[in-house]
Amino acid sequence: MKKLILRNFQSPGDIVMLTAVVRDLHAAYPGQFATDVRTPCPAIWENNPHITPLREQDGDVEVIDCRYPLIHQSNHTPYHFLHGFIDYLNGKLGLATRPTRFCGDIHLAPCEKQWISQVEEIVHRPLPFWIIVAGGKRDFTIKWWARERYQAVVDHFAGVIKFVxxxxxxxxxxxxxxxIDLRGKTDLRQLIRLVHHAQGVLCPVTLLMHLAAAVEVRPGMPKNRPCVVVAGGREPPHWEAYPHHQFLHRAGALRCCDDGGCWKSRVRPLGDHAAGDRPDQLCVDVVGNLPRCMDLVTADDVIRAVELYFAGGAIAWLSPAERDALCRATELAS
Incomplete structure (x- = not known):
């Protein structure tokens, strides 16, 4: 049995993609590998049946720094992010691993599935809710959408969807x-459990869209969790999008992203002397504080994308009894 330690120290969304290659490696070569990982996100690997504790100093252990150089071909080749680590590991080890599922590989313990959500702790009964991410990392401002547009979406669905x-x-x-404001109030494992309970997710291209696809849904939910992604034109859609998400991209609509994604980092310089401040990393078509590709995604576009899941019958609005429970919880909180 070949022993591997796979290392990657990027963001949590990247680590969710790394979980897929571990799963798919064992599916392609059962019993031939023992795998361990070194990442900044141990919570993502909890309960993972493919992880075996290994020591880097042992002579029969191979340590691989995992990358996904396939991303540099993503504008012009038909691959998803899920292929990135797989393609790299195949090249390093001479393998022929293929993706087995269109998502990462997150595992919940049976007891975790029985725990009530943080939302239920607040409103004192199980209620459907949507998770909303209305910002992002400060060094990647090109991914941000406008706060007032997120607020317009929340306001439109007042009484029929509760956003967290x-x-x-x-x-x-x-x-x-x-x-329900849980900003800064969840660690990564709590966030995973919150996604498990969520009816849907609204976010930019970020960790939450990957978790929306990778985390198991609750009984009674559709097989795949609804998710609306405000994407703009930074990434080619086929590299990031999941087939059951509403991925609101504008690739091809502007000259700056008419040949795949622009892959820029920032709307304007931040003065931090980071690589993202280089002229070649700045948006070339800005409208107000937004990249034009994000400005072209309106609040009505997002509202319609959310409504599709309800119109198609995948999920249901809050019932009158659930709305009453929310109102009582809100009154108590105030």
Missing amino acids: QVGEGGHEHPALHDV
Whole structure:
């Protein structure tokens, strides 16, 4: 049995993609590999049946720094992010691993599935809710959409969808009104469990869209969790999008992304001397504070995308009894 330690120290969304290659490696070569990982996100690997504790200093252990150079071909080749680590590991080890599922590989313990959600702890009964991410990392401003547009979506669905706002404390997540505010109040494992209970997710291209696809749904839900992604034109859609998501991209609509994604980092320089401030990393078509590709995604576009899941019958609006429970919880909280 070949022993591998796979290392990657990128963002949590990248690590969710790494879980897929571990799953698919064992599916392609059962019993031939023992795998361990070194990442900044141990919570993503909890309960993973494909992880075997290994020591880097042992002579029969091979340590591989995992990358996905396939991304540099993504504008012109028909591959998804899921192929990135797989293609790299295949090249390093002479393998022929293929994706087995169109999502990452997150595992919940049986007891975790029985725990009530943080939302239920607040409103004192199980209620359907949508997670909303209205910001992002401060060094990747090109992925941001406008706070007032997120608020317009929340306002439109008042009384029929309850939104729960999340976001890492060190990132930029402007407060929304009339939401359950869990910004900075969830660690990564709690966030995974929150996604498990969520009826849907609204976010930019970020960790939450990958979790929306990778985390198991609750009984009674559709097989795949609804998710609306405000994507713009930074990435080619086929590299990022999942087949059951509403991926609101504008690739091909503007000259700056008419040949795949632009892959820029920022709307304007931040003055931090980082690579994202280089002229070649700045948006070339800005409208106000938004990249034009994001400006072309309107609140009505997002509202319609969310409504599709209800119109098609995949999920249902809040019932009158559920709305009453929310109102009582809100009154108690105030």
